[in-house]
Amino acid sequence: MENNNYVRKKRGIYEFFFKRLIDIVLSLTVLICLSWLYLILAVLVRVKLGSPVIFRQPRPGKDEKVFDLYKFRTMTDKRDAEGNLLPxxxxxxxxxxxxxxxSLDELPEFINILKGDMSFVGPRPLLVKYLPLYNAEQKRRHEVRPGLTGWAQVNGRNLLSWEDRFEKDIYYVDHLSFLMDLKIVFMTVAVVLRHNDVNSATDATMEAFTGTPEKREE
Known part of the structure; x- marks a missing residue:
């Protein structure tokens, strides 16, 4: 378990300047070099899943500023006899x-990185409706830009409980560095190649966060 009794150091030159510079250069390079892949995936998504090809959803970013997250859609619009969306x-x-x-559905997030909504590495951006449910410690995940991948994603991903996931997010916030980001990138490649830890055990997506009960004093 990570030790969160850690006083966060002041922002260094990497976090203040170089991290954003790297994000711009690498995201622009990916968007240009993989433009052919974006086109192929867009056509396949349109044919197999329907339109619109890009799924947009509001997510809170750094300092809880809300932005539109971009992904390739992965679900259809199938409905029941009453016109309601199926589970x-x-x-x-x-x-x-x-x-x-x-993780090919997340390729459009490189646009978010280029725009400055996100970084390559950071806590994953979650739903806006969760903002009022965070306790004071969990809110600290918004001290940095959200990421395409993060410490929680390479240590269990959606198989973690919400509390464990937030603990790892805060650990990243408190230990952010170039070496930490580099380590997470290499670990992410290994996770993607293994194709594991994608979904929780009981649902097609992560179960909804409903808040963390406050610990009672003994």
Whole structure:
């Protein structure tokens, strides 16, 4: 378990300047070099899953500033006889599962990185509706830009409990450095190649966060 009784150091030159510079250069390089892959995936998503190809959803970023997160859609719009959307697991076909397992659905997030909404490495941006549910410690995950990958994603991903996930997010905030980011990037590659830790055990997506009960004093 990470030790969160750690006083965060002042922002260094890497966090203040070089981290953002690296994000701009690498995201622009990826968008240019993989433009052919974006085109192929866009066509496949349109044919197999429908339109729109890009899924947009508001997410809180650094300092809880809300932005639109971009992803390739992975679910269909299948509905029941009354016109209501079916549960996630019924709208997530094999193609959508493959996109998630390989993390190809997250390629449009490089646009978010280039825009400055996100960084390559940082706590994953979660739903806006969770903001009022965080305790004071959990809110600290918004002290840095959210990331395409993070410490929690390479240490269990969606298989972690929410509390463990937030603990690892705060650990990253308190230990942010170039070497930490480099380590997470290499670990991310290994996780993606293994195609594991993508979904929780009981649902097509991570179970909703409902808040962390306050610990009672003994």
């Amino acid at each position: 996630d697991e019924d709208r997530l076909p094999a193609f959508g599962k493959k996109l998630r397992a390989t």
